[in-house]
Amino acid sequence: MISSRNIKRVFFHxxxxxxxxxxxxxxxxxxxxxxxxxxxxxxPITSFLSQIIINxxxxxxxxxxxxxxxxxxxxxxYLTSLNCPRKHLGKTLIISGLKRTIIITxxxxxxxxxxxxxxxxxxxxxxxxxxxxxxxLIDTFSITGIYFLIGYFIFNYFAYLCLTGLxxxxxxxxxxxxVLLGTCFLLFKQITLLFVFGSGFNIFxxxxxxxxxxxxxxxxxxxxxxxxKY
Amino acid sequence: MNNVMLNEVYxxxxxxxxxxxxxxxxxxxxxxxxxxxxxxxxxxxxxxxxNQLYPTSGTVKIDDKILKDNDELTQRICxxxxxxxxxxxxxxxxxxxxDIASLIYPNWDNEFYKKLIDQFDLDIKKKYxxxxxxxxxxxxxxxxxxxxxxVTLFDEPYVGLDPVARELFYEILINDYEKSPRxxxxxxxxxxxxxxxxxxxxxxxxxxxMLNEDMEDIKNKARVLSGEKNKVDxxxxxxxxxxxxxxxxxxxxxxxxxxxxxxxxxxxxxxIDFSSLSLQKLFVNLSKGGETI
Numbered sequence: 001m002i003s004s005r006n007i008k009r010v011f012f013h014x015x016x017x018x019x020x021x022x023x024x025x026x027x028x029x030x031x032x033x034x035x036x037x038x039x040x041x042x043x044p045i046t047s048f049l050s051q052i053i054i055n056x057x058x059x060x061x062x063x064x065x066x067x068x069x070x071x072x073x074x075x076x077x078y079l080t081s082l083n084c085p086r087k088h089l090g091k092t093l094i095i096s097g098l099k100r101t102i103i104i105t106x107x108x109x110x111x112x113x114x115x116x117x118x119x120x121x122x123x124x125x126x127x128x129x130x131x132x133x134x135x136x137l138i139d140t141f142s143i144t145g146i147y148f149l150i151g152y153f154i155f156n157y158f159a160y161l162c163l164t165g166l167x168x169x170x171x172x173x174x175x176x177x178x179v180l181l182g183t184c185f186l187l188f189k190q191i192t193l194l195f196v197f198g199s200g201f202n203i204f205x206x207x208x209x210x211x212x213x214x215x216x217x218x219x220x221x222x223x224x225x226x227x228x229k230y
Numbered sequence: 231m232n233n234v235m236l237n238e239v240y241x242x243x244x245x246x247x248x249x250x251x252x253x254x255x256x257x258x259x260x261x262x263x264x265x266x267x268x269x270x271x272x273x274x275x276x277x278x279x280x281n282q283l284y285p286t287s288g289t290v291k292i293d294d295k296i297l298k299d300n301d302e303l304t305q306r307i308c309x310x311x312x313x314x315x316x317x318x319x320x321x322x323x324x325x326x327x328x329d330i331a332s333l334i335y336p337n338w339d340n341e342f343y344k345k346l347i348d349q350f351d352l353d354i355k356k357k358y359x360x361x362x363x364x365x366x367x368x369x370x371x372x373x374x375x376x377x378x379x380x381v382t383l384f385d386e387p388y389v390g391l392d393p394v395a396r397e398l399f400y401e402i403l404i405n406d407y408e409k410s411p412r413x414x415x416x417x418x419x420x421x422x423x424x425x426x427x428x429x430x431x432x433x434x435x436x437x438x439x440m441l442n443e444d445m446e447d448i449k450n451k452a453r454v455l456s457g458e459k460n461k462v463d464x465x466x467x468x469x470x471x472x473x474x475x476x477x478x479x480x481x482x483x484x485x486x487x488x489x490x491x492x493x494x495x496x497x498x499x500x501x502i503d504f505s506s507l508s509l510q511k512l513f514v515n516l517s518k519g520g521e522t523i
Contacts, residue, residue, distance in 0.1 A: 007333075010334070070318070074319060078330070080282060085301030229283070230315035
């Protein structure tokens with residue numbers, strides 16, 4: 001029986017282009033920021049550090065989107081055409097997404113502990129979530145947890161969109177996006193309060209956990225019953 | 231491993247019945263030829279056998295176990311297609327495509343793969359999308375052969391290949407089959423080129439199985455009788471006539487049946503032209519006649 005390691009190696013064939021692209025974008029952004037903030041305008045180091053963190057946060061989520069889309073649209077159909085066991089493929093994709101989110105979250109935790117907490121506590125220049133700037137250890141782990149759950153939700157949701165498109169038709173993808181946007185619109189007040197004051201934090205975490213579990217199950221079912229129609 | 235069994239299999243796409251009530255037993259370690267007109271359901275049948283599509287109803291079994299949802303059985307099959315349709319993979323270099331295949335097929339033979347690359351003179355540093363149609367077909371052929379899957383299916387493994395490459399493929403296929411027998415099914419339109427390689431022949435027409443015979447039996451049974459209508463009718467009374475053609479008083483009957491020595495003597499005495507038929511001609515007449523045998 002094929003090992004998960006082999007499937008992961010195939011995933012990496014697809015993944016390496018994305019990693020390379022994002023690393024180049026990251027280095028370019030940071031270099032430009034370094035030149036403008038530090039060399040030209042002689043701004044304090046915290047402003048440059050905040051740029052590193054903003055770049056990392058945005059690019060890490062972009063990476064999770066690219067990983068979910070690339071593996072769902074390329075690896076899943078191609079490996080099915082090579083008779084790769086679907087159940088194994090489904091489990092490996094979900095676990096590899098989880099592992100990547102954990103790794104990214106771990107890097108975020110290090111940045112939070114050693115850069116944000118040390119240099120940017122009480123600074124209002126960087127983030128608008130109050131709890132994010134707190135150097136309290138419990139708040140640090142809470143924000144790390146929510147960062148992980150949002151990251152994993154992004155991965156699962158984009159994988160779900162692509163697998164929906166591939167299996168039942170791309171017109172349903174639009175419906176799925178509209179449902180998400182509609183939900184965000186209806187809950188606009190709650191979401192704003194959450195991001196500004198951190199209220200409803202626990203409910204938000206529970207909702208994300210439930211959504212992630214549901215999307216994991218749906219994505220697994222999609223891959224398990226995937227038909228190669230090309 | 232036991233035979234592959236299809237039992238009352240239907241495959242429906244929207245309103246189209248691609249496979250229509252197909253019951254079939256595929257014997258192990260034989261080379262099958264799968265023949266049919268465009269849209270007859272050949273690729274769908276191969277995909278059902280490879281577990282890449284699921285039957286709308288009915289079952290596909292290997293080793294008396296249902297293939298659907300069975301990962302272990304699925305891994306014993308390789309369907310080599312003439313083209314890779316997945317976007318993203320097309321931008322890969324050929325080496326990457328072979329590397330991926332080597333990671334997926336459990337019986338992948340790396341030595342054989344390298345030998346095939348040399349024999350087909352394939353530049354594996356080239357991108358798939360920039361390779362010629364023939365080279366893209368070679369990729370499928372090499373994956374199919376080097377996978378060493380107990381059930382190997384080839385879907386039109388000749389598209390874009392020049393005659394030399396095609397001959398090379400047939401030669402390698404037969405030599406390799408003799409060394410390590412396995413079940414091979416080849417869907418093709420180039421019947422004349424491959425008919426000597428087939429041990430059994432399946433003819434599909436509009437999703438239904440029209441013929442499932444040993445190649446030897448076809449050679450012995452497929453006959454054309456030409457002559458005056460009343461004379462030909464008299465000797466083909468109880469025979470399976472699959473195609474009739476008439477021109478005034480003269481007729482041409484394509485028959486797929488056995489004839490005793492006495493019957494052949496009678497045919498000769500009646501001055502009826504009695505000749506054998508190639509597989510290609512049999513297929514054409516069968517498709518035109520449209521009768522199920």
